[in-house]
Amino acid sequence: MDLRMSRRVTVLSQHLVGEDASGAAPAGEVELQPLSGRAAASQEASTSYASATGRPSSYARVHGSASRAPARWRRIDTVAKEQLREVRYEKAEGEGIAKITINRPEKRNAFTPRTVSEMSWCFADAREDPAVGVIILTGEGPLAFCSGGDQSVRGAGGYAVGGGHILHMMCDLTIAADNAVFGQTGPKVGSFDAGYGSTQMARLVGQKKAREMWFLARLYDAQQALDMGLVNTVVPLEQLEAETLQWCREILKNSPTALRVLKSALNAAEDGQAGIQQLGGDATLLFYQSEEGNEGRQAYMDKRPPDFSRFKRLP
Numbered sequence: 242m243d244l245r246m247s248r249r250v251t252v253l254s255q256h257l258v259g260e261d262a263s264g265a266a267p268a269g270e271v272e273l274q275p276l277s278g279r280a281a282a283s284q285e286a287s288t289s290y291a292s293a294t295g296r297p298s299s300y301a302r303v304h305g306s307a308s309r310a311p312a313r314w315r316r317i318d319t320v321a322k323e324q325l326r327e328v329r330y331e332k333a334e335g336e337g338i339a340k341i342t343i344n345r346p347e348k349r350n351a352f353t354p355r356t357v358s359e360m361s362w363c364f365a366d367a368r369e370d371p372a373v374g375v376i377i378l379t380g381e382g383p384l385a386f387c388s389g390g391d392q393s394v395r396g397a398g399g400y401a402v403g404g405g406h407i408l409h410m411m412c413d414l415t416i417a418a419d420n421a422v423f424g425q426t427g428p429k430v431g432s433f434d435a436g437y438g439s440t441q442m443a444r445l446v447g448q449k450k451a452r453e454m455w456f457l458a459r460l461y462d463a464q465q466a467l468d469m470g471l472v473n474t475v476v477p478l479e480q481l482e483a484e485t486l487q488w489c490r491e492i493l494k495n496s497p498t499a500l501r502v503l504k505s506a507l508n509a510a511e512d513g514q515a516g517i518q519q520l521g522g523d524a525t526l527l528f529y530q531s532e533e534g535n536e537g538r539q540a541y542m543d544k545r546p547p548d549f550s551r552f553k554r555l556p
């Protein structure tokens with residue numbers, strides 16, 4: 242599944258696997274540290290605008306901060322004429338935020354082919370909804386975002402889907418809970434992702450670290466994930482939704498066209514001709530909204546030669 246197909250900004254919240262409800266890390270798993278150091282600093286940086294004067298700058302005064310208040314979620318049970326069973330789909334009342342929640346907590350939100358289909362339908366619905374500007378992808382419950390493909394339904398035929406870790410890597414941004422654990426288990430369970438799961442990872446964390454993650458199949462805590470550039474920020478689990486909503490609202494205050502073209506540009510360098518096609522499509526969209534673009538179309542409709550003389554040839 243190519244999550245980049247969504248032209249809107251996608252934020253991922255929650256974590257791959259978490260500690261048990263008692264707070265103790267299970268034997269053999271990484272011991273999680275309290276939020277500190279770079280994780281705490283990254284949380285602070287996400288809400289502040291630096292100023293050399295020590296006072297809030299005009300930029301900070303104009304743009305301010307975004308609310309962390311809870312959203313009023315409206316649940317949508319049927320998408321693409323299908324009843325959702327393994328995914329919960331919601332939209333925030335009066336805000337451009339959609340939320341897709343993998344809803345199989347009893348299996349640590351492992352996905353089946355059905356889950357992936359339901360996610361695709363929801364992404365497509367959100368993509369087509371002009372009111373939606375940001376999509377949150379998350380997992381149900383405090384224990385896991387997604388533990389990858391459900392091993393009980395994996396067949397010899399195989400499906401072109403990667404694990405839960407790959408889902409978050411394909412999102413634009415990742416906000417991790419402080420109990421999050423990240424990693425690839427593939428080589429230990431007879432699986433691998435030789436597509437985006439490998440190439441996107443290497444782009445995010447570098448070739449050496451990507452090879453370490455895949456070849457050794459170890460697990461990493463949230464601080465380690467932050468340090469290697471795998472996630473954008475780490476917040477206490479109980480602040481995860483508030484932090485995510487604040488990021489969404491901050492993004493939604495910004496120019497949708499600027500965001501759209503930036504996302505296309507950031508993807509274009511890596512996506513070859515498909516990436517350039519998206520960027521080219523965005524340029525055409527903008528051109529069609531311009532006077533110059535309209536003059537050509539209007540002249541044809543008027544059965545006259547176009548007059549482009551009033552449009553400057555800028556250096």
Ligand SMILES: CC(C)(COP(=O)(O)OP(=O)(O)OC[C@H]1O[C@@H](n2cnc3c(N)ncnc32)[C@H](O)[C@@H]1OP(=O)(O)O)[C@@H](O)C(=O)NCCC(=O)NCCSC(=O)CCC(=O)c1ccccc1C(=O)O
Nearest residue numbers: 258347348349351388389390391392395400402404426432
């Ligand atoms: C994620 C864990 C580290 C969490 O550990 P913990 O919190 O202690 O919980 P557990 O007690 O282990 O799990 C609770 C319960 O959930 C079941 N479960 C967890 N994960 C899965 C899973 N991925 N598949 C099936 N079932 C799962 C677990 O068995 C428990 O059930 P009980 O009945 O209570 O025993 C830990 O759970 C863990 O390591 N999980 C496995 C992670 C993993 O290896 N994931 C697979 C990676 S490979 C992949 O994703 C490729 C895609 C794929 O395999 C696939 C699947 C389906 C169709 C097609 C494909 C394809 O190949 O294309």
